Amino acid sequence: ERGGNNSFTHEALTLKYKLDNQFELVFVVGFQKILTLTYVDKLIDDVHKEFRDKYRNEFQQKGTLGLLNGTFDFKDDFMRLLRDAEESSKVRAPTVMKTFEQSLKSQKTVKCMIETRGEKPKEKVKNKKNKGSKKEGTEAVAAPGKASAGDKQPSAAGDREELTKDEILQKNREEFFKRHMKAGEKSSKSPKPEAQKEKGKKPRVWDLGNSNAKVLDYSNSATNGSAEACPVEEFDPDVALGDRNREPGRLYDLEYESDDEAEEEKVIQNPSKPSVKKGGLGGMFGMLKGLVGSKSLTREDMDPVLEKMKDHLIAKNVAAEIAVQLCESVAKKLEGKVMGTFTTVTSTVKQALQEALVQILQPQRRVDVLRDVMDAQRHRRPYVVTFCGVNGVGKSTNLAKISFWLIENGFSVLIAACDTFRAGAVEQLRTHTRRLNALHPPENHGGRTMVQLYEKGYGKDAAGIAMEAISYARNQGFDVVLVDTAGRMQDNAPLMTALAKLIAVNAPDLVLFVGEALVGNEAVDQLVKFNKALADHSMAQTPRLIDGIVLTKFDTIDDKVGAAISMTYITSKPIVFVGTGQTYCDLRSLNAKAVVAALMKA
């Protein structure tokens, strides 16, 4: 249901993915998080197109058996696409300005001006550059940045040649290369556009000569060992040796590559053009196709419907950002999908949204408190449940309801009054204890008091009371310990720290966040901050976060049940209990389908 954003980070790797909904394919690209590769999106698009076109037949005709039996020998194509993407990224990579370089070059401008010997070779080289640039000029569709970068490369290379005649410059350059060999070679491209523009004003164009050398130093691609790396690596030792005669060779290489890059751009543009044309034709028959079926969904079709659904969700009390993300993910999931016969866009989108909502509300893991309590009983240790939440959501009331439910099922409960702040909190719990004991007197349960209260008055440290309560329960053989904490705002740092300490120190089996169903956008903020506080202040490797949600005051909302969605979406944890009233019996478990039905009802 989180299909909205298409990247995922895990430890040191980042994964980006793309869905093909027509053929039900997923393309995933994984790379190291620290590398910022600009060509990843383009690569994944290219791979997608190529793979789909190549194996289109197999998908359409043979179905599942085709997938099982077919060999998808895509490795060569993939390596080729990867190389192309890397190359194109080198042309385009914009980057940090090398101001140091600029300033140093400026010292040499006067000397450079004196040089006249290199005119002739410069002319020759320049002609070839012009050819290259002309070709690029025709690619009007290509991004201006690419074309100008290509232009600058050739002209800069020519200028560089003159400089090589000068010994001092040579030495300086060597120093440069040694220092800047590994540091972002791509970054040297940006000074080029600057210098090129200044050509008319000052003879600083020769500065580009030096930067050009860095441009040639594609040592960053050494990690991949692709073909372009070879001529580049060859370059560096030569420069270090200061062999002037080899310089022209470098220039020619550069030229060659820029031509290549121009061709790349051409190739890339072509595939996109036919697809645009197809879109135009398709639009005409779109209406008819929509009726008959086999029309694939586009973003434009879905947008109005999604807007309406988003407003509808927000009207039903779903947090605004959650509604937006949900609609995004539904759009991503449906884009390009082929609709069946006689289904409208609205119905498809509604169906998909409904499925996504049900999936959000379904618990990811088992939600069976009784089972876990039985387990703990077998190991002779109490099952500890902690209730946390902001002020006034119904922690104490629902704690009493849950203890009633547990007693009904034959478990003995110890209530730990760790709310040492609110006036009357302890008395409230004492009253509950008395009433519950009256309902389930010890005689019915073999002489044990089913409920007992553990309290130490007001003003004491909550974490300490909780620890004592747990050890008391262990000694006395209680099955469950319910820990009631004081309500606190999520922004209140010292209180959040205190709560985090309580949970980290006592390691409860279940941490329940109590939230009321009336809350709107606040739910997102509350849950995020609570989880963050718990994660920040715990010393352990895997901090205890919120394990479940108790949704209270459910009877006060009629069908504006959006808070349930917001809360489960943010935490991915299930809603364990639902409170629907203020008596002991008003405890329910969540029925995902009913909630979603109420949510989608107009």
Next chain:
Amino acid sequence: VIWRFVQGRRSSRKAVLLLGLCDAGKTLLFARLLTGKYRDTQTSITDSSAVYRVSNDKSGNMTLIDLPGHESLRLQFLERFKAAARAIVFVVDSVAFQREVKDVAEFLYQVLVDSTVLKNAPALLIACNKQDVTMAKSAKLIQQQLEKELNTLRVTHSAAPTSLDGSATGGPAHLGKKGKDFDFSQLPMKVEFVECSARGSKGEEGDADLEGLKKWLAKIA
């Protein structure tokens, strides 16, 4: 018209569902039954279905449907396909069973308690997969453990707080007979346990050990 309706009913339940937890081996089993070859598989995120011909062609063909086992997806796909199920193969990872027994039992319980499943009573086969590993538990042991676990789950689920709109989660559907310990023979459907190995004892090149499974499939066809 009535005859066609009856025909539709009968033919609409021709599917054999492959269910189970994540990593139980359903997709590999699916591939093995259909092609006999070993395939590297990924966690499924959507269902796959194909027609399977039983070796002795007399009794027509069935559709094998492989459903994803991931917690967030399994119920959704089960909803979609349960009405068409003539038989269910519940794949259990025999090696990780000790660790996962609660989750296996929970899922099995959810499948068994479902009203459509109870009504249609499709034949159920519990396939104890991954028998090629030495640590695999035997089918008998798995059966005993599941019975014990389902026994407990009956109690806990029926004691859970009732659902929001009043329909109790485990209330009306009570597995087996009350008062007696749960036993697979108490279910309205035929249940069998079989051991199999989708990978096969000879590694990836050899054949899978699927005789018991294939025989059962032939029987119910």
